[in-house]
Amino acid sequence: MLRxxxxxxxxxxxxxxxxxxxxxxxxxxxxxxxxxxxxxxxxPVEVVPLDEVPDDAFVISVAMMGAPTVMxxxxxxxxxxxxxxxxxxSYLGRRATHILPLEMGGLNSVTPLCLAARVGLPVLDADxxxxxxxxxxxxxxxxxxxxxxxxxxxDEKGNASVMETISNRWTETLAxxxxxxxxxxxxxxxxxxxxxxxxxxxxxxxxxxxEELGRLVRETQAVNGDAIGAVAxxxxxxRIFSGKIGDVDRKTVAGFARVESRIDGLDGDAGVSMxxxxxxxxxxxxxxxxxxxATTPDLIIVxxxxxxxxxxxxxxxxxxxxxxxxxxxxxxxxSPEGLEIVGPAYFGYDFDYVPVEATAxxx
Amino acid sequence: MLRxxxxxxxxxxxxxxxxxxxxxxxxxxxxxxxxxxxxxxxxPVEVVPLDEVPDDAFVISVAMMGAPTVMxxxxxxxxxxxxxxxxxxSYLGRRATHILPLEMGGLNSVTPLCLAARVGLPVLDADxxxxxxxxxxxxxxxxxxxxxxxxxxxDEKGNASVMETISNRWTETLAxxxxxxxxxxxxxxxxxxxxxxxxxxxxxxxxxxxEELGRLVRETQAVNGDAIGAVAxxxxxxRIFSGKIGDVDRKTVAGFARVESRIDGLDGDAGVSMxxxxxxxxxxxxxxxxxxxATTPDLIIVxxxxxxxxxxxxxxxxxxxxxxxxxxxxxxxxSPEGLEIVGPAYFGYDFDYVPVEATAxxx
Numbered sequence: 001m002l003r004x005x006x007x008x009x010x011x012x013x014x015x016x017x018x019x020x021x022x023x024x025x026x027x028x029x030x031x032x033x034x035x036x037x038x039x040x041x042x043x044p045v046e047v048v049p050l051d052e053v054p055d056d057a058f059v060i061s062v063a064m065m066g067a068p069t070v071m072x073x074x075x076x077x078x079x080x081x082x083x084x085x086x087x088x089x090s091y092l093g094r095r096a097t098h099i100l101p102l103e104m105g106g107l108n109s110v111t112p113l114c115l116a117a118r119v120g121l122p123v124l125d126a127d128x129x130x131x132x133x134x135x136x137x138x139x140x141x142x143x144x145x146x147x148x149x150x151x152x153x154x155d156e157k158g159n160a161s162v163m164e165t166i167s168n169r170w171t172e173t174l175a176x177x178x179x180x181x182x183x184x185x186x187x188x189x190x191x192x193x194x195x196x197x198x199x200x201x202x203x204x205x206x207x208x209x210x211e212e213l214g215r216l217v218r219e220t221q222a223v224n225g226d227a228i229g230a231v232a233x234x235x236x237x238x239r240i241f242s243g244k245i246g247d248v249d250r251k252t253v254a255g256f257a258r259v260e261s262r263i264d265g266l267d268g269d270a271g272v273s274m275x276x277x278x279x280x281x282x283x284x285x286x287x288x289x290x291x292x293x294a295t296t297p298d299l300i301i302v303x304x305x306x307x308x309x310x311x312x313x314x315x316x317x318x319x320x321x322x323x324x325x326x327x328x329x330x331x332x333x334x335s336p337e338g339l340e341i342v343g344p345a346y347f348g349y350d351f352d353y354v355p356v357e358a359t360a361x362x363x
Numbered sequence: 364m365l366r367x368x369x370x371x372x373x374x375x376x377x378x379x380x381x382x383x384x385x386x387x388x389x390x391x392x393x394x395x396x397x398x399x400x401x402x403x404x405x406x407p408v409e410v411v412p413l414d415e416v417p418d419d420a421f422v423i424s425v426a427m428m429g430a431p432t433v434m435x436x437x438x439x440x441x442x443x444x445x446x447x448x449x450x451x452x453s454y455l456g457r458r459a460t461h462i463l464p465l466e467m468g469g470l471n472s473v474t475p476l477c478l479a480a481r482v483g484l485p486v487l488d489a490d491x492x493x494x495x496x497x498x499x500x501x502x503x504x505x506x507x508x509x510x511x512x513x514x515x516x517x518d519e520k521g522n523a524s525v526m527e528t529i530s531n532r533w534t535e536t537l538a539x540x541x542x543x544x545x546x547x548x549x550x551x552x553x554x555x556x557x558x559x560x561x562x563x564x565x566x567x568x569x570x571x572x573x574e575e576l577g578r579l580v581r582e583t584q585a586v587n588g589d590a591i592g593a594v595a596x597x598x599x600x601x602r603i604f605s606g607k608i609g610d611v612d613r614k615t616v617a618g619f620a621r622v623e624s625r626i627d628g629l630d631g632d633a634g635v636s637m638x639x640x641x642x643x644x645x646x647x648x649x650x651x652x653x654x655x656x657a658t659t660p661d662l663i664i665v666x667x668x669x670x671x672x673x674x675x676x677x678x679x680x681x682x683x684x685x686x687x688x689x690x691x692x693x694x695x696x697x698s699p700e701g702l703e704i705v706g707p708a709y710f711g712y713d714f715d716y717v718p719v720e721a722t723a724x725x726x
Contacts (some may be wrong), residue, residue, distance in 0.1 A: 064673060072487070153386040157529055157533075158525050158528075158529040158530045159526070159527070159529055159533050159537065160526065160528075161524050161526035161527070161537065162525050162526075162527075163522070163523065163524035163526060164522070164523050165521075165522045165523075166520055166522055170520075170522050173544050174524065174541055174544050174545075176544070177540035177541060177544050178537055178540060178541065180540070181537050181539075181540050182538050355696065
C-alpha cells in the first residue's frame, strides 16, 4: 500500500490513472509533469489510508473539470487549484486537514498530489467514484446525501468563484457553464466531508490501485507478458473486443468531449465492429451484431493491442489497434440509486444496464 | 429632491424608471408591486443625496440581471437580492452602509428600494449609468477603474455564488452564463465602492429624476397636455419619430432579449419607417431614408403616442402607436473610453456615434 508519493511513483500512477479513468479525467502525461514539478519543489506527498483518517478530519475533494481534449492544449498555470481550494476553506471558515481525489482519472489522479505537495497536506488513499465520470454529481457522496457545494472554481487567468447550490445537479449545471466560459477547463474544490463521511462515502485504496496497475503493466511488458490480460484479471474484468479504430467522430459539446468511435474487429472479432460511446469517459460499447458489450457504470478501458498501455479519450485516433477491457464498478453504482445517476438511461442510451459479468463474451 | 420613498412615490418612480430605462431594466409594474410589499412590511426608505454620503461609507450596488422578457413571467421570491448582497458583505468581511442602484431602469430603479427596506439601509440618490444598459461592465465605475467583483448572484430557487474576476468584462461573461442557467433572470450585488468613489463615479440625482419624470407625465396627462414634449424637454432631448409598430422580431439569445422593430411613420413621418434595435435596452434607431436617428449611449425612449406613457421592451407589440424620443446621455459616456464600452461599434452596428443634438430632425 502506498504511504508516500515520490517522483519515482509518478510513471506508474500515470499509467494506472489512465486505466481507471476509462479514457477521461484528463491527460495522464500532463498530470505526471505537473506532479513532478510540485514534488520536486515541495517534497513527497504523504498518503493516508482511509481507515487511519480521524473521524473529525476536514477533507476537501479536488479535481480538474472540463474537456480532456481541451486540457492537452491549455495547461494549468499552477495557482488555480490552490485558489479554488482556499475559496472553499474561506467560505466555510475552516482549514482542511486532508485532500481527497474527486475521481481516479488520467490527470485527476495526480491533480490532488500537486495541491497536496503545494499546501503541505496529506492526501487520502481513496476517491469519490472508483473511476472517472463526466459530471460533478456522479460521485458516491451524492448517494450518501453529501453536498457538492460550497464549491470553488478557478481558472489560469485569475478568475474564481464559490457557489452554493440546492442540489449536486445544480452544482454541475452552474459549474459547467463557468468552465465553458473559462475555456473548457478549470480547477475545482468541492465535496467537503469529515473523516467519518469520507470512510463511508468513498472508494478505499484507489490511489494505491493506480500505482499497482501501472507497475503491473510495466512489469508485465518487461517480460513480454500479456499486460492486457493482467489488467483485466486484476480488475476482475475481461477483454470484450480487439480491433482497429476505423472512425472517430469527435465533438466538443457543452464543455464535454463527445466521441463516437468505430472499432473494426481483428482476430476473434474479425468481421464484427464495435461502437464505443464516449462523453469524456467511455460509457458504452455495442457490437454490430446487436449486443451490448459493456455499459456505464462498469469500467470500459481501451488499451494498446500490442503494449497494453492505456489510450485516453483525446488520444483515440484512426488506425490505433486496441483491446477493450470491461471491469466491474464499485457495487454501490449498481444499486437503483446509483444507476439513476450514472446508468445508461441518464446518458440517453436506449438499453438497460447489464453487469459486465453477465454480457455475452465475444473474445 | 427625494429624501424618503414611501408607498405614495412608487407610481411616479415606476413611470420615470421606464423612461430612463430606455426599454430595459425590467418591468416597472412588477418592480412597483415588489417595492410596495417591502415598504408596507418594513417602512419607508431613506434616500441620501450623493453630496451627503460620507467619504468612508461602504456602498454596494444591486440589480436584477437578465432578460426583461423573461422577468415578466418569472417573479423573484424576495430573498435572493439579500442573499447576493450578504454574499458580497461576507466575502469582503464588511457590512455595507448604503445601497446604490446599479442602473435606472423599469424594475431596477426599485430593486434597490426593496432591499433597502428589507435590510434597513439608506439608498443613494444616484446610479451607475444614468440610464439602463444591457451588460454588467457598462457602468461609469468601469471608466474609473472600479472592479465589478466580488459579485454576488442568487436565484429564487436558492442557488447562489460569489465570483472574483480579472476584469469587469469577465464578470459579465461568467455572470451571464450563470444567469442563463438560473433561468434567464437572477439578482446581483456588485461594484462595492466607498462614498468618495460613489460621488466620483456615479450619476447624481437619478432616483429623484425618476420620481420627477413620473410626476411630470402624470400631471401633464391630467391637464391633457403634451406629455411626450414635456419628457423630451426635461431630458434636453427631442421627439425623433412618430409611428405605428408594424413588426416586432423578438428573440431571447444568450440571456438577452434581442428585438428588431419596424415602426411605420405617422403624421410628419408618414411614408418613412424607422427600425428600432433593442438588446434589453433600445440601442439604435435608423430611418428608411438612410439616416441614423439616434444611437447608444444616448437615450432612446419609446412612449405611447396618445398618453406619453413609456413602453418597455417586453411590451413592444404590433399595432402600438408610439412616439420615439431621444435625449443626451451622461457626458462621460461620450468620451472615447465611454464609447469604447457602450458605443454603437461595441454592439456591432456599422455606423458611428452621432450625438442626438447633431442628428437631422425628422419631426
